Amino acid sequence: MGPDERARGLIRSLSEHLISGVAEEQWARSRRDFLTHGFAKVPFLAPDDMKNGIAEEIEALIAAHGVRREMSFKETGDTPRLMRNVRHQEISEHGSVIPAVYRSADFREALSRIAGEPVFECPYEPEQYVITELRQSGDTHGWHWDDYSFAVVWVVACPPVEHGGFVQCVPRTHWNKDDPQLHRQFIEQPIHSFALRPGDLYVLRTDTTLHRVYPLTQGRRLIINMGYASRADLSRTISHETMDNLWKAPEGQTA
Numbered sequence: 481m482g483p484d485e486r487a488r489g490l491i492r493s494l495s496e497h498l499i500s501g502v503a504e505e506q507w508a509r510s511r512r513d514f515l516t517h518g519f520a521k522v523p524f525l526a527p528d529d530m531k532n533g534i535a536e537e538i539e540a541l542i543a544a545h546g547v548r549r550e551m552s553f554k555e556t557g558d559t560p561r562l563m564r565n566v567r568h569q570e571i572s573e574h575g576s577v578i579p580a581v582y583r584s585a586d587f588r589e590a591l592s593r594i595a596g597e598p599v600f601e602c603p604y605e606p607e608q609y610v611i612t613e614l615r616q617s618g619d620t621h622g623w624h625w626d627d628y629s630f631a632v633v634w635v636v637a638c639p640p641v642e643h644g645g646f647v648q649c650v651p652r653t654h655w656n657k658d659d660p661q662l663h664r665q666f667i668e669q670p671i672h673s674f675a676l677r678p679g680d681l682y683v684l685r686t687d688t689t690l691h692r693v694y695p696l697t698q699g700r701r702l703i704i705n706m707g708y709a710s711r712a713d714l715s716r717t718i719s720h721e722t723m724d725n726l727w728k729a730p731e732g733q734t735a
């Protein structure tokens with residue numbers, strides 16, 4: 481069986497699962513969580529064969545194409561990004577399951593059901609999907625918002641909460657790229673924290689939820705983030721400062 485045929489089989493399994501494998505209560509709860517916290521844990525969104533297929537592809541991609549990045553961005557208050565990544569371009573060239581899931585209309589339909597509004601493919605390709613690995617003490621994806629409205633994150637590896645790696649969110653916040661005022665956001669609203677395990681998925685309202693991954697002290701964390709757009713995103717001009725800098729061609733930095 482070739483990789484494309486295998487990907488098609490997994491997509492069929494995903495579609496069948498989304499039609500009949502999710503209880504009404506799971507849809508309702510995730511929708512409620514998403515609307516109240518900008519975050520919903522949705523491990524039920526994919527069957528095990530698909531989770532395993534995604535995990536295998538991510539492990540192979542990070543081993544062959546992972547690039548270390550260490551930077552910070554003024555647009556998010558100089559918060560750090562200390563991580564290894566595989567960008568959209570390498571995933572598209574060398575992956576098969578990930579691009580197929582991203583393009584799946586049934587998967588997007590499921591995300592729309594949770595978001596309570598239509599979810600579209602991201603028109604800016606670098607934000608469609610990116611793999612992130614944290615594996616050194618202090619590694620973190622620091623506080624930020626994303627340029628587009630929605631993300632679904634598949635968790636392949638994550639340490640126990642004692643070693644960091646959990647997600648923190650401040651919902652209903654606004655990103656002013658000229659003056660992000662992070663400390664003010666923390667003071668005006670509570671920070672919600674969510675533990676994650678390998679095999680989890682979560683959906684995030686990424687444009688209005690300030691979020692980060694708590695720095696790791698031990699262990700390894702490996703995820704793929706798939707970004708999606710709202711109807712409103714498609715009709716406004718979006719600048720891409722942080723993403724252009726984050727995902728631009730590396731300058732001889734490899735790990």
Ligand SMILES: O=C(O)CCC(=O)C(=O)O
Nearest residue numbers: 621626633647693703705
């Ligand atoms: O690693 C995570 O759980 C979040 C990733 C994220 O926020 C991003 O890639 O923009």
Ligand SMILES: [Fe+2]
Nearest residue numbers: 625626686691
């Ligand atoms: Fe993000």
